[in-house]
Amino acid sequence: MSHWQQREGGGFLAIWLLRTVSLGLGRGVARVLLWPIALYFFLRRPAERLASRLYLARVLDRPVTNADVFHHIHMFATTLFDRMFFLARGERDFKVEVDGLQALDDCLDTGSGVLLIGSHQGSFEALRALGQRRPDVTLRVVLDKQKTPALTALLEALAPEVGAAVIDASLGGTSVALAMSEGTANGGMVALLADRGHRLEASRTVPFLGTPASFPVGPWLLASALKVPVVLCFGIYEGGNRYRLIFEAFSDGISIPRANRAEALDHVVGSYAARIEHYCRRYPFNWFNFYDFWQEADGADEASASAPPPVQHADA
Numbered sequence: 509m510s511h512w513q514q515r516e517g518g519g520f521l522a523i524w525l526l527r528t529v530s531l532g533l534g535r536g537v538a539r540v541l542l543w544p545i546a547l548y549f550f551l552r553r554p555a556e557r558l559a560s561r562l563y564l565a566r567v568l569d570r571p572v573t574n575a576d577v578f579h580h581i582h583m584f585a586t587t588l589f590d591r592m593f594f595l596a597r598g599e600r601d602f603k604v605e606v607d608g609l610q611a612l613d614d615c616l617d618t619g620s621g622v623l624l625i626g627s628h629q630g631s632f633e634a635l636r637a638l639g640q641r642r643p644d645v646t647l648r649v650v651l652d653k654q655k656t657p658a659l660t661a662l663l664e665a666l667a668p669e670v671g672a673a674v675i676d677a678s679l680g681g682t683s684v685a686l687a688m689s690e691g692t693a694n695g696g697m698v699a700l701l702a703d704r705g706h707r708l709e710a711s712r713t714v715p716f717l718g719t720p721a722s723f724p725v726g727p728w729l730l731a732s733a734l735k736v737p738v739v740l741c742f743g744i745y746e747g748g749n750r751y752r753l754i755f756e757a758f759s760d761g762i763s764i765p766r767a768n769r770a771e772a773l774d775h776v777v778g779s780y781a782a783r784i785e786h787y788c789r790r791y792p793f794n795w796f797n798f799y800d801f802w803q804e805a806d807g808a809d810e811a812s813a814s815a816p817p818p819v820q821h822a823d824a
Contacts, residue, residue: 535593535601535749542589546582556581556798563801566717567792576793584796587631587745594633595667601749604637608755615737615757616645621692623731624699624741625758627784630794634743634751635699636670648691650684650700652677685730692736699741702727703784704797712770714778717785719802723777731762738762740783744791756783 531538550557560580564572593601615622626632638647653660653676664671675687675698691698703723705711711722731738740756758779764772788795 531592531596535590539586539589542582542585546578546585549585550578550581553798555800559798559800562804563717563795563797564792566719567788567795580793583745583793584798587633587796590631590745590751591633592662592666594631594636595670599637599640602634602637602751603749604634604751604753606637606641606753606755608757609641609753611757612739612741612755613642615739616642616695616697618737619695621695621734621736622697623688623692623734623736623738624697625702625727625731625738625780626699626741626743627701627703627787628796629742629784629787629791630744631751632699632701632743634745634753635741637751637753638697646673646691646694646696648673648675648687648696648698650675650677650688650698654678681726685733688730688734692734700727700730702780712773712777714774714781716781716802717788719804721781721802723781725773725777728762728773728776728780729764731759732764735761740780742787744787744794746791754787758783 557577560577561572564576564580568576590602612622624635626635632649635647635649638645651660651674653674655678660671664674675684675691677684677700688698705722705724710725712725713720713722715721716723737757738759738761740754740758742754744752744754746752759776762776764776784795
């Protein structure tokens with residue numbers, strides 16, 4: 509399978525400068541900076557540009573234009589930019605609507621803890637808004653700190669308490685599993701993303717946007733070990749200063765029996781992929797996996813990638 513490989517844009521100095529200027533001027537004024545930044549990456553990153561075209565052709569059902577690809581990149585830049593404001597100032601710069609909070613509350617009220625599983629759609633950082641709605645519940649997030657060291661350092665400087673609560677995925681499976689167990693043991697929440705695989709990581713291939721695609725199984729094996737309710741969560745960016753947090757009850761507890769592990773994993777991963785597909789079609793410019801997700805970039809050019817693939821599909 510094709511795997512995601514992070515290439516962090518900019519460095520410590522560039523990110524520090526963006527932080528200083530942005531927080532000093534305010535979000536409204538500083539957003540002007542995003543246009544030249546997005547244009548730079550649109551022009552300088554042909555692989556990501558092609559990946560965007562290949563994805564958008566699946567969800568727009570029409571020829572993809574350069575304006576579409578630029579808009580996709582600009583949306584991504586905006587959500588990264590907004591992470592600074594969520595961490596430094598909470599919700600005060602944003603209008604955050606919440607759908608499905610009752611589903612989350614029902615799980616939390618059992619006292620067993622909750623595993624929140626999301627995807628690279630919109631902003632996972634928007635989950636910080638939960639702190640004002642459920643201040644009685646702790647939230648820990650699983651992130652690989654080694655993949656984006658400059659951005660990680662910035663975010664930890666803005667909110668040290670948030671940085672301390674991060675579960676570093678680079679520490680290895682056993683350490684991560686223990687930390688997740690501790691995070692849910694007292695009725696807390698642990699959040700992670702499950703739509704991006706890494707090299708040598710086990711995966712299952714399931715239908716996704718018209719073509720089979722590989723998804724990692726690690727998050728679901730961890731969920732099976734934790735034996736806590738699973739809630740899907742999506743922090744969709746709706747433009748301007750508007751975000752929409754969406755929660756969906758997914759499972760009272762994932763079970764992956766050894767006797768039919770492959771079948772069980774195909775079912776749970778397929779169900780998860782179907783929900784991502786639903787939101788990709790509903791909010792097409794919010795999914796930010798800028799790599800060869802379907803292993804179709806070899807031999808493809810940007811002109812051929814602009815047209816929708818000849819596949820049949822049904823909305824989730």
